[in-house]
Amino acid sequence: DKFDSFDGDLLRGFNLDIVFDSGRIYASSGRIIDPETRTVIATIPVNTVSGLSRFGGLVRPAGDLNRVFFLTREPQPNGTTVCTIRAFDTRTFQSVGSLPIPDALGFPSSLQRWGPKGLVFRNANRVFFITNAPGT
Numbered sequence: 001d002k003f004d005s006f007d008g009d010l011l012r013g014f015n016l017d018i019v020f021d022s023g024r025i026y027a028s029s030g031r032i033i034d035p036e037t038r039t040v041i042a043t044i045p046v047n048t049v050s051g052l053s054r055f056g057g058l059v060r061p062a063g064d065l066n067r068v069f070f071l072t073r074e075p076q077p078n079g080t081t082v083c084t085i086r087a088f089d090t091r092t093f094q095s096v097g098s099l100p101i102p103d104a105l106g107f108p109s110s111l112q113r114w115g116p117k118g119l120v121f122r123n124a125n126r127v128f129f130i131t132n133a134p135g136t
Contacts, residue, residue: 010031010033010038010039010040011025011027011029011033012029013029015028016028016029017057017058017059017111018059019059019060019061020035021061021062021063022061022063022090023035023036024041024061024090026059026061026068027059028046028057028058028059028070029043029046029057030043030045030046030070031043031044032044032068032090032093042093044068044070044088044093046072046086046088057070057071057072057073058070058071058108058109058111058121059071059111060111060112060113060119061090062113062133063090065117065136066089066090066091067087067088067089067090067096067133067135067136068087068088068090069085069086069087069088069111069119069133069134070085070086070087070088071083071084071085071086071108071111071121072084072085073107073108074100080105081105082100082101082102082104082105083100083101083105083121083123084098084099084100084101085098085099085101085119085130085133085134086098086134087133087135087136088135089135096134096135097134098134099130099133099134101128101130103126103128104121104123104126104128105123105124107123108121108122108123109121109122109123110122114129114130115131117131117132117133117136118130118131118132118133119133
């Protein structure tokens with residue numbers, strides 16, 4: 001077995017969620033990385049959403065759908081935060097939809113695919129099933 005590492009600034013921040021799918025590394029900061037060439041392919045503008053990388057946003061690519069989903073925490077005027085699923089096309093890196101989840105307060109975890117177009121995640125003591133993810 002061989003271990004290889006790299007220096008540089010491909011992944012930065014803390015509390016990053018990273019997932020490998022279809023030959024790419026996806027980070028909750030919005031970065032998409034080619035691990036073979038060790039280059040940033042794109043930076044999806046999810047960092048413009050307040051609280052994503054600082055508060056541990058989640059990422060889940062779906063190579064079969066040409067989508068990547070980000071679960072962000074967005075501050076509200078009343079001081080609370082609401083989770084939102086944001087979908088982006090993995091070929092154009094453009095936004096293709098979003099879905100606020102008003103009952104999901106606090107810190108989400110375990111964002112996973114569910115069925116052909118669904119997502120599931122947990123938040124506190126609840127599990128949220130999204131039958132048709134945005135942009136699918």
